Amino acid sequence: MPMCYDISFTVRMKQLSDYFPDLLFDDQLDFEFDIIDHIQGVSVFAPHPVIYINRNDFKPHCRMMEWGCIEFYARAEPDWKKRNGMLNIRAERILDDPKSYWHKIRNRRCLIPVTGIFEHREIVGWKKKVPYLVKPKEQDIFFLPGLYSVAELPDKETGEISKRWTYGLITRAANPLMKEIHNGGDNSGRMPLFLPLEMAKAFLAEELTAQDYREILNFEMPGENLDHHTVSTIRTPKPRVDGKAKHEAFLWEGLPQLSIPHS
Numbered sequence: 001m002p003m004c005y006d007i008s009f010t011v012r013m014k015q016l017s018d019y020f021p022d023l024l025f026d027d028q029l030d031f032e033f034d035i036i037d038h039i040q041g042v043s044v045f046a047p048h049p050v051i052y053i054n055r056n057d058f059k060p061h062c063r064m065m066e067w068g069c070i071e072f073y074a075r076a077e078p079d080w081k082k083r084n085g086m087l088n089i090r091a092e093r094i095l096d097d098p099k100s101y102w103h104k105i106r107n108r109r110c111l112i113p114v115t116g117i118f119e120h121r122e123i124v125g126w127k128k129k130v131p132y133l134v135k136p137k138e139q140d141i142f143f144l145p146g147l148y149s150v151a152e153l154p155d156k157e158t159g160e161i162s163k164r165w166t167y168g169l170i171t172r173a174a175n176p177l178m179k180e181i182h183n184g185g186d187n188s189g190r191m192p193l194f195l196p197l198e199m200a201k202a203f204l205a206e207e208l209t210a211q212d213y214r215e216i217l218n219f220e221m222p223g224e225n226l227d228h229h230t231v232s233t234i235r236t237p238k239p240r241v242d243g244k245a246k247h248e249a250f251l252w253e254g255l256p257q258l259s260i261p262h263s
Contacts, residue, residue, distance in 0.1 A: 006118035006234060008133065008247045011141055013049055016062060016113055019141060019197065020051065026063035045083055050167050052110040052148055053204055060204060065110075065165040070151045071101060077153060089147055089168040091193055091217040095210070102147060102168070106213075109203055110167055111143035116247055117192055118234055122184035123256065130255060132181050133247050134228045136194055136221065143200040144192050145170045145216070170217070177223030177260045194221035223260050230255065 017023050045068040054061040068083040078086075086101075093100040120129035136142050148167040155162060170193040174182055178191035195203065195216065202208070203216050232240045232250040240246065 006131075007048075007112075007114045008116040008118065009048070009113065010115045010245070010247060013062075015141060016049070016051070019113075019143070020060050020201075022060060023051065024054070024057075024059055024061045026061055045080075045166075048112060048167075050110050050112055050146070050148060050165075051143070051204070052108075053206060058206055063165060065148055065167045067169070068166060069101070069105075069147070069149045069168045070153070070164055070166045072105070072149050072151050074151045074153065077156070086166075086168055088187075088190075089170045090190075091170050091172040094147070094170070094217060095214060105147050105149055108148050109208070110146050110148045111200055111204060112146050112167065112169055113141050113143050115141055117144075118231070119178070119182045119191070120184070121181045128233070129184065130252050131231050131234050132228050133231050133249075134178070134181070134226055136196075137225055137227050139197065143195065143197070145195060145200065145203045172217070172220070175220050175223045175226075177226060177228065177258070180258050180260065181228065193217065193219070194226065195219060196221075 013025075045066045047064045047066050049062050050065040051060055051062050053059070067087060069086040069089075070078055070083065089102050094102045094106050097103055114135075116133045116135040118131050118133055120131050122129050146167045146169045148165060151164045151166070152161050153164050154160065171187075171190045172193050174189050174191040179189050182188055182190060193216075199216055199219060202212065205212075229249040230252050231246060231248065232242075232244075234246050240250070242250075244250075
């Protein structure tokens with residue numbers, strides 16, 4: 001099961017230009033895609049605005065891509081189990097595993113703009129896992145690095161061939177805070193590759209040396225640089241009992257404290 005498959009995007013898309021003044025928005029992009037407090041990847045493969053360097057004009061562009069990579073050489077729609085395994089990308093495999101698909105597309109770098117990620121904490125004796133919203137401090141929007149893929153697939157109904165733009169989100173070994181929060185499941189102890197803004201921008205650089213690439217992949221955001229708070233159950237279509245949005249803070253009665261206090 002993937003490590004991170006719940007994100008939040010609670011700002012207007014045009015605000016991305018505040019961070020990338022020369023950003024170009026592709027024609028197919030729908031500006032009505034705004035303010036979504038919970039976006040789920042697993043089995044949904046939700047479309048999301050993604051920033052990448054266009055290979056024609058070498059400028060930063062933003063377009064909608066589906067979460068969950070489809071290999072560029074695919075000739076048919078993969079089943080959902082396969083795509084679930086392509087939501088997240090282990091940073092360790094990108095440069096050091098030549099047999100990995102991620103090594104093949106290592107130069108198809110992109111940034112996924114989000115306002116928070118959700119992760120779940122297991123509590124001994126509790127039936128439900130407790131979800132947390134996590135984000136870097138003092139940054140309303142942050143940019144998670146990823147890799148994207150473009151496949152040409154036939155439409156199921158018409159048979160017409162069209163390009164499918166898809167992406168995966170890079171993860172790394174968790175810092176001490178995230179180890180406590182993401183403490184269960186097959187991929188416990190992982191977290192998204194949180195980056196400072198300037199390092200995220202450097203990830204998109206046209207000429208990224210192998211050494212710089214490795215330094216970015218090895219970067220560990222300290223826990224004290226992350227805001228975190230508990231939220232109510234997110235994986236449900238039902239609205240919260242208190243009427244608040246899914247990304248807003250929620251108090252779980254009797255919850256044992258983390259060794260790193262809430263921000």
